[in-house]
Amino acid sequence: MWVRTLLKCRICGKLTNLRLGISGPPQQEVKFECLGCRTTIGGTLYIDYENIQTSFKTINCTEVKGDLLSGGDYFIEYSFDRPVAKPSSQPHRLLTPYLRQFPDTEGALDLIARARWSRSISSSDWYNFHSLNNAYIQKNYATFRKIASIYFTEKYPMKKRIDLQQTFYQLHYLFLAPYIPIEKNHDLVLQMTNYIYQKNEPFVSQMQVFVDHLFAMGYLHGWQKDTTAILDDFADNRDWLAPFVVHSLTSRASKDYWLPTEHYPKAKRLYTDMFEVLGRLLMAIVGLNNIEYRGSYNSMPSNVPKSIKNWEDFSELSNALKFKYCQENPFWVSVYNNTFDHKLRNGINHNKAYFDDTSQIISYFPDIQGKKCYQISYYDFMVHTIKTFWALFDLHQLVKVLLVRYYLSSSDRYQEEIA
Numbered sequence: 001m002w003v004r005t006l007l008k009c010r011i012c013g014k015l016t017n018l019r020l021g022i023s024g025p026p027q028q029e030v031k032f033e034c035l036g037c038r039t040t041i042g043g044t045l046y047i048d049y050e051n052i053q054t055s056f057k058t059i060n061c062t063e064v065k066g067d068l069l070s071g072g073d074y075f076i077e078y079s080f081d082r083p084v085a086k087p088s089s090q091p092h093r094l095l096t097p098y099l100r101q102f103p104d105t106e107g108a109l110d111l112i113a114r115a116r117w118s119r120s121i122s123s124s125d126w127y128n129f130h131s132l133n134n135a136y137i138q139k140n141y142a143t144f145r146k147i148a149s150i151y152f153t154e155k156y157p158m159k160k161r162i163d164l165q166q167t168f169y170q171l172h173y174l175f176l177a178p179y180i181p182i183e184k185n186h187d188l189v190l191q192m193t194n195y196i197y198q199k200n201e202p203f204v205s206q207m208q209v210f211v212d213h214l215f216a217m218g219y220l221h222g223w224q225k226d227t228t229a230i231l232d233d234f235a236d237n238r239d240w241l242a243p244f245v246v247h248s249l250t251s252r253a254s255k256d257y258w259l260p261t262e263h264y265p266k267a268k269r270l271y272t273d274m275f276e277v278l279g280r281l282l283m284a285i286v287g288l289n290n291i292e293y294r295g296s297y298n299s300m301p302s303n304v305p306k307s308i309k310n311w312e313d314f315s316e317l318s319n320a321l322k323f324k325y326c327q328e329n330p331f332w333v334s335v336y337n338n339t340f341d342h343k344l345r346n347g348i349n350h351n352k353a354y355f356d357d358t359s360q361i362i363s364y365f366p367d368i369q370g371k372k373c374y375q376i377s378y379y380d381f382m383v384h385t386i387k388t389f390w391a392l393f394d395l396h397q398l399v400k401v402l403l404v405r406y407y408l409s410s411s412d413r414y415q416e417e418i419a
């Protein structure tokens with residue numbers, strides 16, 4: 001449902017015809033720039049879903065009577081969960097954003113199924129999600145099992161017994177499935193598993209040496225901790241991220257879209273954190289490439305700088321350089337899915353980025369000299385952020401495959417770990 005209202009700016013007196021989408025949380029901030037004087041105006045939207053009523057409390061503007069169809073100096077659309085038209089001095093288009101953006105039938109059904117699934121997870125479940133992650137990472141397995149049994153013994157009983165690792169990763173699917181392209185992820189996990197379990201020598205024995213090293217030096221648990229922290233962070237922010245997941249799944253053309261931007265600072269932090277973790281996980285990729293192309297995880301590619309003599313030295317390189325030397329196997333490059341953009345990360349992270357609220361364009365300067373300016377729309381940045389999360393979720397599964405590879409090589413290893 002959409003409603004319209006005419007708002008008079010307190011500073012310049014110009015009229016904005018606001019078209020409001022009624023969806024999302026019962027109380028929302030609706031904030032935008034008056035196109036007349038570029039001051040921030042808007043208000044709070046209250047939605048009473050039970051009585052199908054809405055009210056709007058204005059801030060720095062007042063509601064006035066007038067021609068709602070074409071009256072006003074400026075026309076603003078606002079929606080919590082749909083891309084809308086850019087702010088304009090032209091009257092609103094007749095079709096509402098919902099009708100303009102409606103995806104194909106199959107896509108629509110997928111979105112409905114995702115929404116239903118995410119609604120089936122309650123706040124208490126999300127508390128449990130955090131507790132489960134904490135308990136597992138801190139190796140508090142008794143607590144972990146107790147909470148996990150709510151899901152895999154009571155709610156969704158499993159036909160066969162699943163072990164601790166499987167339970168941990170299954171829970172992540174159970175909670176986060178509505179937010180990731182699940183089929184693509186399953187395909188990738190299968191390909192990763194086939195890759196790690198190749199039977200040819202010396203691959204098998206060198207892989208053993210590698211996973212033993214990764215386990216002994218704490219890398220596997222460290223990576224698990226890193227990726228799980230991101231999943232936790234994503235879960236905390238899921239409500240406002242969910243609409244962007246929908247945009248990323250439907251991948252519409254972006255240049256005309258305009259979206260609420262109040263969470264930009266949080267998005268920036270999440271993106272930067274994910275970038276760091278993806279950078280650390282390149283240690284796994286370079287080790288796998290070294291085994292595949294040179295027979296040992298320590299045999300570095302010939303083009304790396306002279307100071308990089310072995311696998312451990314590789315960690316000294318910047319993330320951008322690490323990625324440069326991890327291009328040998330196109331499969332791993334495809335897992336990173338074009339999301340490892342160090343120019344964007346450097347620009348966004350070093351605060352040499354400017355955000356224009358009205359155009360929703362982020363201008364960023366990746367070089368230290370700050371000369372060359374790049375631009376990305378907020379919409380494209382958020383789609384990029386969601387796709388980065390998907391890459392991270394895929395690599396979260398790679399860590400699992402490596403860990404299982406370690407455990408399976410000797411029957412007492414797993415027993416030792418969970419004792």
Ligand SMILES: [Zn+2]
Pocket residue numbers: 009010011012013014034035036037038039
């Ligand atoms: Zn104004």
